[in-house]
Amino acid sequence: xxxxxxxxxxxxxxxxxxxxxxxxxxxxxxxxxSGVRRRFQPDLVAAKxxxxxxxxxxxxxxxxxxxxxESSQVLGLQEWAKRAGGEAFIAIRLPGGEWRIHDVxxxxxxxxxxxxxxxxxxxVRLRDLLERIEPKSKSLTEFLESYxxxxxxx
Amino acid sequence: xxxxxxxxxxxxxxxxxxxxxxxxxxxxxxxxxSGVRRRFQPDLVAAKxxxxxxxxxxxxxxxxxxxxxESSQVLGLQEWAKRAGGEAFIAIRLPGGEWRIHDVxxxxxxxxxxxxxxxxxxxVRLRDLLERIEPKSKSLTEFLESYxxxxxxx
Numbered sequence: 654x655x656x657x658x659x660x661x662x663x664x665x666x667x668x669x670x671x672x673x674x675x676x677x678x679x680x681x682x683x684x685x686x687s688g689v690r691r692r693f694q695p696d697l698v699a700a701k702x703x704x705x706x707x708x709x710x711x712x713x714x715x716x717x718x719x720x721x722x723e724s725s726q727v728l729g730l731q732e733w734a735k736r737a738g739g740e741a742f743i744a745i746r747l748p749g750g751e752w753r754i755h756d757v758x759x760x761x762x763x764x765x766x767x768x769x770x771x772x773x774x775x776x777v778r779l780r781d782l783l784e785r786i787e788p789k790s791k792s793l794t795e796f797l798e799s800y801x802x803x804x805x806x807x
Numbered sequence: 808x809x810x811x812x813x814x815x816x817x818x819x820x821x822x823x824x825x826x827x828x829x830x831x832x833x834x835x836x837x838x839x840x841s842g843v844r845r846r847f848q849p850d851l852v853a854a855k856x857x858x859x860x861x862x863x864x865x866x867x868x869x870x871x872x873x874x875x876x877e878s879s880q881v882l883g884l885q886e887w888a889k890r891a892g893g894e895a896f897i898a899i900r901l902p903g904g905e906w907r908i909h910d911v912x913x914x915x916x917x918x919x920x921x922x923x924x925x926x927x928x929x930x931v932r933l934r935d936l937l938e939r940i941e942p943k944s945k946s947l948t949e950f951l952e953s954y955x956x957x958x959x960x961x
Contacts, residue, residue: 702892739832
Protein backbone atom coordinates (compact mmCIF):
# COMPACT_ATOMS: atom_id res chain seq x y z
CA UNK A 654 0.00 0.00 0.00
CA UNK A 655 1.42 3.41 -0.90
CA UNK A 656 1.99 5.94 1.85
CA UNK A 657 -0.77 8.13 0.45
CA UNK A 658 -3.23 5.26 0.34
CA UNK A 659 -2.32 4.18 3.85
CA UNK A 660 -2.87 7.66 5.24
CA UNK A 661 -6.20 7.86 3.47
CA UNK A 662 -7.14 4.43 4.87
CA UNK A 663 -6.15 5.59 8.36
CA UNK A 664 -8.35 8.67 8.13
CA UNK A 665 -11.36 6.62 6.98
CA UNK A 666 -10.76 4.15 9.74
CA UNK A 667 -10.46 6.89 12.35
CA UNK A 668 -13.78 8.47 11.39
CA UNK A 669 -15.39 5.04 11.22
CA UNK A 670 -14.19 4.26 14.76
CA UNK A 671 -15.45 7.60 16.13
CA UNK A 672 -18.90 7.07 14.60
CA UNK A 673 -19.03 3.44 15.76
CA UNK A 674 -18.17 4.51 19.29
CA UNK A 675 -21.07 6.97 19.08
CA UNK A 676 -23.49 4.14 18.39
CA UNK A 677 -23.62 4.32 14.60
CA UNK A 678 -23.59 1.30 12.35
CA UNK A 679 -20.64 1.95 10.04
CA UNK A 680 -19.31 0.41 6.88
CA UNK A 681 -16.27 1.51 4.93
CA UNK A 682 -16.40 0.93 1.22
CA UNK A 683 -13.78 -1.28 -0.43
CA UNK A 684 -10.53 0.36 -1.51
CA UNK A 685 -10.96 2.43 -4.62
CA UNK A 686 -9.85 0.81 -7.82
CA SER A 687 -11.45 -2.48 -6.86
CA GLY A 688 -12.72 -2.78 -10.39
CA VAL A 689 -16.37 -1.85 -9.96
CA ARG A 690 -17.64 0.50 -12.62
CA ARG A 691 -21.39 0.06 -12.45
CA ARG A 692 -21.96 1.39 -8.96
CA PHE A 693 -20.65 4.33 -6.99
CA GLN A 694 -18.56 3.17 -4.04
CA PRO A 695 -18.65 5.58 -1.11
CA ASP A 696 -15.76 5.88 1.33
CA LEU A 697 -17.95 5.49 4.40
CA VAL A 698 -21.59 4.95 5.27
CA ALA A 699 -22.97 5.45 8.77
CA ALA A 700 -26.51 4.77 9.92
CA LYS A 701 -28.38 5.19 13.17
CA UNK A 702 -32.05 4.64 13.88
CA UNK A 703 -32.89 4.79 10.20
CA UNK A 704 -30.87 7.95 9.47
CA UNK A 705 -28.24 7.39 6.79
CA UNK A 706 -25.10 9.44 6.22
CA UNK A 707 -22.70 8.88 3.36
CA UNK A 708 -19.20 10.40 3.35
CA UNK A 709 -16.45 11.17 0.93
CA UNK A 710 -13.35 11.45 3.11
CA UNK A 711 -10.33 13.66 2.45
CA UNK A 712 -7.40 14.71 4.51
CA UNK A 713 -5.67 17.97 3.87
CA UNK A 714 -2.16 19.14 4.56
CA UNK A 715 -1.10 22.37 6.26
CA UNK A 716 -0.57 24.26 3.02
CA UNK A 717 -3.87 23.32 1.38
CA UNK A 718 -6.55 26.00 1.44
CA UNK A 719 -8.96 24.30 -0.94
CA UNK A 720 -9.71 20.81 -2.16
CA UNK A 721 -10.71 19.74 -5.65
CA UNK A 722 -12.96 16.76 -6.11
CA GLU A 723 -13.81 15.04 -9.38
CA SER A 724 -17.37 15.55 -10.50
CA SER A 725 -17.93 11.79 -10.83
CA GLN A 726 -17.24 11.40 -7.11
CA VAL A 727 -19.59 14.19 -6.07
CA LEU A 728 -22.38 13.14 -8.39
CA GLY A 729 -21.97 9.53 -7.31
CA LEU A 730 -22.17 10.55 -3.67
CA GLN A 731 -25.34 12.54 -4.29
CA GLU A 732 -26.90 9.69 -6.24
CA TRP A 733 -26.05 7.27 -3.44
CA ALA A 734 -27.64 9.52 -0.81
CA LYS A 735 -30.74 10.05 -2.93
CA ARG A 736 -31.27 6.32 -3.41
CA ALA A 737 -30.74 5.61 0.27
CA GLY A 738 -32.88 8.46 1.47
CA GLY A 739 -29.87 9.82 3.34
CA GLU A 740 -27.52 12.80 3.40
CA ALA A 741 -24.19 13.29 1.62
CA PHE A 742 -21.13 14.91 3.17
CA ILE A 743 -17.48 15.62 2.51
CA ALA A 744 -15.52 14.90 5.69
CA ILE A 745 -12.16 16.65 5.95
CA ARG A 746 -9.46 15.67 8.40
CA LEU A 747 -7.49 18.82 9.12
CA PRO A 748 -3.80 18.66 10.03
CA GLY A 749 -3.67 17.92 13.76
CA GLY A 750 -6.68 15.66 13.64
CA GLU A 751 -9.77 17.84 13.82
CA TRP A 752 -12.64 16.90 11.56
CA ARG A 753 -14.82 19.28 9.57
CA ILE A 754 -17.94 18.06 7.84
CA HIS A 755 -19.12 19.87 4.72
CA ASP A 756 -22.47 19.52 3.09
CA VAL A 757 -22.18 18.50 -0.56
CA UNK A 758 -24.19 21.60 -1.36
CA UNK A 759 -21.29 23.77 -0.14
CA UNK A 760 -19.11 22.74 -3.07
CA UNK A 761 -18.46 25.15 -5.92
CA UNK A 762 -18.33 24.05 -9.51
CA UNK A 763 -15.06 24.83 -11.29
CA UNK A 764 -14.73 25.93 -14.90
CA UNK A 765 -13.45 22.46 -15.71
CA UNK A 766 -16.69 20.92 -14.45
CA UNK A 767 -15.27 19.54 -11.23
CA UNK A 768 -15.93 20.61 -7.67
CA UNK A 769 -13.99 22.80 -5.31
CA UNK A 770 -14.26 23.06 -1.55
CA UNK A 771 -12.98 26.33 -0.11
CA UNK A 772 -12.70 27.33 3.52
CA UNK A 773 -11.89 23.83 4.67
CA UNK A 774 -12.17 24.85 8.33
CA UNK A 775 -15.66 26.25 7.86
CA UNK A 776 -17.40 22.89 7.82
CA VAL A 777 -19.24 21.87 10.95
CA ARG A 778 -17.62 19.84 13.69
CA LEU A 779 -18.74 16.28 14.17
CA ARG A 780 -20.70 17.18 17.29
CA ASP A 781 -22.67 19.82 15.43
CA LEU A 782 -23.46 17.42 12.62
CA LEU A 783 -24.68 14.81 15.07
CA GLU A 784 -26.61 17.36 17.06
CA ARG A 785 -28.44 18.16 13.84
CA ILE A 786 -29.22 14.48 13.36
CA GLU A 787 -30.13 13.69 16.94
CA PRO A 788 -31.14 16.89 18.63
CA LYS A 789 -30.95 17.08 22.40
CA SER A 790 -28.94 13.92 22.83
CA LYS A 791 -27.21 14.99 26.02
CA SER A 792 -24.78 12.12 26.41
CA LEU A 793 -23.80 12.31 22.75
CA THR A 794 -22.97 15.98 23.12
CA GLU A 795 -20.91 15.32 26.22
CA PHE A 796 -19.08 12.52 24.48
CA LEU A 797 -18.23 14.72 21.53
CA GLU A 798 -17.11 17.55 23.73
CA SER A 799 -14.51 15.18 25.11
CA TYR A 800 -13.54 14.32 21.53
CA UNK A 801 -13.24 17.95 20.61
CA UNK A 802 -11.07 18.75 23.59
CA UNK A 803 -8.74 15.88 22.75
CA UNK A 804 -8.56 17.33 19.25
CA UNK A 805 -7.37 20.62 20.66
CA UNK A 806 -4.54 18.84 22.41
CA UNK A 807 -3.39 17.19 19.18
CA UNK B 808 -6.64 -13.58 -4.42
CA UNK B 809 -7.44 -17.23 -3.72
CA UNK B 810 -10.07 -18.96 -5.83
CA UNK B 811 -12.36 -19.20 -2.83
CA UNK B 812 -12.02 -15.49 -2.06
CA UNK B 813 -12.55 -14.57 -5.67
CA UNK B 814 -15.75 -16.61 -5.87
CA UNK B 815 -16.98 -15.02 -2.68
CA UNK B 816 -16.13 -11.58 -4.05
CA UNK B 817 -18.01 -12.39 -7.26
CA UNK B 818 -21.12 -13.43 -5.35
CA UNK B 819 -21.08 -10.23 -3.27
CA UNK B 820 -20.59 -8.17 -6.37
CA UNK B 821 -23.41 -9.93 -8.19
CA UNK B 822 -25.91 -9.28 -5.41
CA UNK B 823 -24.68 -5.69 -5.12
CA UNK B 824 -25.27 -5.16 -8.84
CA UNK B 825 -28.77 -6.66 -8.71
CA UNK B 826 -29.75 -4.43 -5.79
CA UNK B 827 -28.16 -1.36 -7.39
CA UNK B 828 -30.10 -2.01 -10.62
CA UNK B 829 -33.26 -2.13 -8.50
CA UNK B 830 -32.59 1.37 -7.25
CA UNK B 831 -30.90 0.59 -3.95
CA UNK B 832 -27.87 2.43 -2.67
CA UNK B 833 -25.35 -0.33 -2.08
CA UNK B 834 -21.99 -0.61 -0.39
CA UNK B 835 -19.85 -3.71 -0.06
CA UNK B 836 -17.70 -3.91 3.01
CA UNK B 837 -13.93 -4.16 2.65
CA UNK B 838 -12.45 -7.63 2.24
CA UNK B 839 -12.38 -9.55 5.47
CA UNK B 840 -9.08 -9.61 7.26
CA SER B 841 -8.50 -5.93 6.62
CA GLY B 842 -7.35 -5.61 10.17
CA VAL B 843 -10.32 -3.96 11.83
CA ARG B 844 -11.20 -5.49 15.17
CA ARG B 845 -13.27 -2.80 16.85
CA ARG B 846 -16.20 -2.77 14.46
CA PHE B 847 -18.23 -5.44 12.73
CA GLN B 848 -17.73 -5.29 8.96
CA PRO B 849 -20.77 -6.49 7.02
CA ASP B 850 -20.44 -8.04 3.55
CA LEU B 851 -23.07 -5.79 2.01
CA VAL B 852 -25.37 -2.95 3.01
CA ALA B 853 -28.27 -1.81 0.85
CA ALA B 854 -30.57 1.13 1.55
CA LYS B 855 -33.59 2.59 -0.18
CA UNK B 856 -35.81 5.42 0.96
CA UNK B 857 -34.54 5.10 4.52
CA UNK B 858 -34.92 1.30 4.73
CA UNK B 859 -31.65 -0.40 5.56
CA UNK B 860 -30.76 -4.02 4.85
CA UNK B 861 -27.51 -5.64 5.94
CA UNK B 862 -26.33 -8.94 4.48
CA UNK B 863 -23.93 -11.71 5.27
CA UNK B 864 -23.33 -13.42 1.94
CA UNK B 865 -22.54 -17.09 1.42
CA UNK B 866 -22.46 -19.30 -1.59
CA UNK B 867 -23.11 -22.99 -1.29
CA UNK B 868 -22.07 -25.92 -3.40
CA UNK B 869 -24.28 -28.70 -4.72
CA UNK B 870 -23.51 -31.10 -1.89
CA UNK B 871 -24.07 -28.66 0.96
CA UNK B 872 -27.36 -29.04 2.79
CA UNK B 873 -26.58 -26.70 5.66
CA UNK B 874 -24.26 -23.82 6.39
CA UNK B 875 -22.45 -23.06 9.61
CA UNK B 876 -21.73 -19.49 10.56
CA GLU B 877 -19.53 -18.29 13.40
CA SER B 878 -21.42 -16.70 16.23
CA SER B 879 -19.28 -13.55 16.04
CA GLN B 880 -20.49 -12.96 12.50
CA VAL B 881 -24.15 -13.44 13.35
CA LEU B 882 -24.02 -11.36 16.51
CA GLY B 883 -22.10 -8.65 14.68
CA LEU B 884 -24.66 -8.60 11.92
CA GLN B 885 -27.50 -8.27 14.42
CA GLU B 886 -25.70 -5.51 16.29
CA TRP B 887 -25.10 -3.65 13.04
CA ALA B 888 -28.78 -3.88 12.05
CA LYS B 889 -29.90 -2.77 15.51
CA ARG B 890 -27.67 0.31 15.46
CA ALA B 891 -28.77 1.24 11.93
CA GLY B 892 -32.44 0.61 12.57
CA GLY B 893 -32.38 -1.93 9.75
CA GLU B 894 -32.87 -5.63 9.10
CA ALA B 895 -30.25 -8.40 9.01
CA PHE B 896 -30.19 -11.23 6.49
CA ILE B 897 -28.10 -14.15 5.34
CA ALA B 898 -28.07 -14.20 1.53
CA ILE B 899 -27.25 -17.56 -0.03
CA ARG B 900 -26.24 -18.02 -3.63
CA LEU B 901 -27.38 -21.50 -4.61
CA PRO B 902 -25.50 -23.47 -7.27
CA GLY B 903 -26.85 -22.28 -10.62
CA GLY B 904 -27.19 -18.71 -9.44
CA GLU B 905 -30.51 -18.45 -7.62
CA TRP B 906 -30.51 -16.39 -4.45
CA ARG B 907 -32.30 -17.23 -1.23
CA ILE B 908 -32.57 -14.70 1.56
CA HIS B 909 -32.82 -15.94 5.14
CA ASP B 910 -33.81 -13.92 8.12
CA VAL B 911 -31.16 -14.03 10.83
CA UNK B 912 -33.90 -15.29 13.14
CA UNK B 913 -34.10 -18.52 11.08
CA UNK B 914 -30.67 -19.65 12.25
CA UNK B 915 -30.34 -22.44 14.78
CA UNK B 916 -27.76 -22.38 17.55
CA UNK B 917 -25.38 -25.34 17.55
CA UNK B 918 -24.04 -27.08 20.64
CA UNK B 919 -20.71 -25.38 20.00
CA UNK B 920 -22.34 -21.97 20.27
CA UNK B 921 -22.26 -21.18 16.57
CA UNK B 922 -25.12 -20.89 14.12
CA UNK B 923 -26.50 -23.30 11.57
CA UNK B 924 -28.71 -22.62 8.60
CA UNK B 925 -30.68 -25.61 7.39
CA UNK B 926 -32.96 -25.84 4.38
CA UNK B 927 -30.89 -23.45 2.34
CA UNK B 928 -33.53 -23.33 -0.41
CA UNK B 929 -36.27 -22.34 2.02
CA UNK B 930 -35.21 -18.71 2.26
CA VAL B 931 -37.27 -16.19 0.33
CA ARG B 932 -36.41 -15.13 -3.18
CA LEU B 933 -35.14 -11.62 -3.71
CA ARG B 934 -38.44 -10.50 -5.18
CA ASP B 935 -40.33 -11.66 -2.11
CA LEU B 936 -37.91 -9.89 0.19
CA LEU B 937 -38.26 -6.67 -1.77
CA GLU B 938 -42.01 -7.04 -1.99
CA ARG B 939 -41.98 -7.14 1.80
CA ILE B 940 -39.93 -3.95 1.88
CA GLU B 941 -41.80 -2.07 -0.84
CA PRO B 942 -45.26 -3.57 -1.13
CA LYS B 943 -47.17 -3.09 -4.37
CA SER B 944 -44.20 -1.85 -6.36
CA LYS B 945 -45.41 -3.15 -9.70
CA SER B 946 -42.38 -2.38 -11.82
CA LEU B 947 -40.06 -3.84 -9.19
CA THR B 948 -42.02 -7.07 -9.18
CA GLU B 949 -41.91 -7.25 -12.97
CA PHE B 950 -38.19 -6.60 -12.96
CA LEU B 951 -37.55 -9.35 -10.46
CA GLU B 952 -39.75 -11.77 -12.31
CA SER B 953 -37.42 -11.32 -15.25
CA TYR B 954 -34.48 -11.94 -12.90
CA UNK B 955 -36.09 -15.06 -11.55
CA UNK B 956 -36.77 -16.44 -15.00
CA UNK B 957 -33.17 -15.85 -16.01
CA UNK B 958 -32.20 -17.75 -12.86
CA UNK B 959 -34.22 -20.73 -14.03
CA UNK B 960 -32.27 -20.78 -17.25
CA UNK B 961 -28.93 -20.80 -15.43
